[in-house]
Amino acid sequence: MTRDLAADRLAKLDRLREHGIDPYPPRVPAATPVTACLDGLDARLGETVRVAGRLAQVRDFGKLRFAPLTDRSGSIQIGFQRDRLPEFWPLRKAVEANDHVVIEGELGRTDKGEPTIWATAVTLASKTLRHAPEKWAGLQDVETRYRQRAVDLYANPEVRETFRLRSRVLRETRAYFDGLDYLEVETPILQPIFGGAMARPFKTHHNALDMPLYLRIAPELYLKRLLVGGLERVYEIGRVFRNEGISTRHNPEFTMLESYEAWADYRDIMARVEGLFGHLCETVFEGRTTFRFRGKDYDLKPPFAKHRYLDLFEQANGGLDWFDAAGVTKRAKELGLKTDGLPADKIAGDVFEATVEDTLEGPVFVHDYPTAISPLSKASPEDPRVAERFELFVAGMELANAFSELNDPVDQEQRFEAQLQHKDDESPSEMDSDYIAALEHGLPPAGGLGIGIDRLLMLLTGNDSIRDIVLFPLLRRLDAGPGEAEGSAQEAPAAPDA
């Protein structure tokens, strides 16, 4: 039999209980953050403090032991001396690495100068039954890291730091828009008709209404309704869901920022994007504008370069005209792209992606996209073949997508109709006439923006995989799950009431 490591710790639980110690007390004495203890330490030597956190590697010297204690703010060394802890001493081995404790003690330093709290009282706050991963290498196995993120987080401080950074980026993104008098709003995640992007949705069902629903692939069409309603500046940061492949850049649920601003056009939105990046660099990164990603440095200092979509297309394809359907199809075949049954504008868009996007190191705004592949954008008055739309690329990644919003209800309805022509499972199955009706009530001229927060964070934190900046990325379950039971949503048992 395998020696059960947890059994050693269960035995300690019993020992503690025999001594009248609750290994899981309902409450413990209040404590101060570790860093607050370290603040101005040398003027406070001998002061009594109380800290709470998780213990790590115990170094035992017989009548003296040391162990670092970590809380959310940082780490400090705890010194346990036999002569100061007569009651605790016989039980010292039952309180060990990985346990949560509350330590009361005196601030001090060791002979080597290490800041140390010399414990005078030890309270076990929560007994841990499992061992920490290897203390030096941490937890390396990527699958275990994703499946057991809790362990990954406490074993790998840099992972904690990544998610703190994520939080700060979200906070400062909100601060940026709040500072521009935007209103943060929440729109439906469950939608009767999905739209605002091209993607396969997750489908579900509402029992009481006996109605199919989709998890949103984008919040766009709801946010623009708010502009019709007079909320002239709105943004939403929230999860969207796309039932598609999983990769280092794709998780089925991911976080999208969308903002809409009345009385603005796509040029104004470009300035907003630059402003946001500048704000993030200034506030979250203390003025740093250079970020290393996949082995290269990217300078996010505004202003960003601007290139016309059609110019980039021609440069990358030997002067080929994007609107030359025959020539584009020929080119697509040369590139090994699928062309059968696809409309010419789709093929041309694919050629652009294949020949241009990966080469866009950026940051660069690609602007004036063909109207045919921009169904929600306003066409350019100078050349209706192109739309007032731009995307921001960095490291070949599309980080932002923005345009002057199409607010002509008749035009919008015609474009929806056109979409419904070549039907596939990514296209809405029906006209969103409710949205058209909202447009008929009058959408003021407006500029809108979408930013993939996860990809932005990959860039800002230097993580190659979206799984490293999403706390709980989707993985296949290890046991044999319920499988592909169609309509399982209806049959799923109700959760017991809390």
Added chain:
RNA sequence: GGGGGCGUAGCUCAGUCGGUAGAGCACCGGAUUUUUAAUCCGAUGGUCCUGGGUUCGAGUCCCAGCGCCCUCACCA
């Protein structure tokens, strides 16, 4: 879905040509009152991912499956 790689102790990893399953850390016992990945002595710990096959003999070779990673495809 295609291609490639990986899966060995709780963790990090070795494992040669097919010949008794290894190390470090953790854990357990002992020593140690100033360590910083403490040190020293001793001990314990294995479904080698799963299931078949080849073989006298498989962690190793073959087949199938599962999971993960990379990559291509897909992907606003």
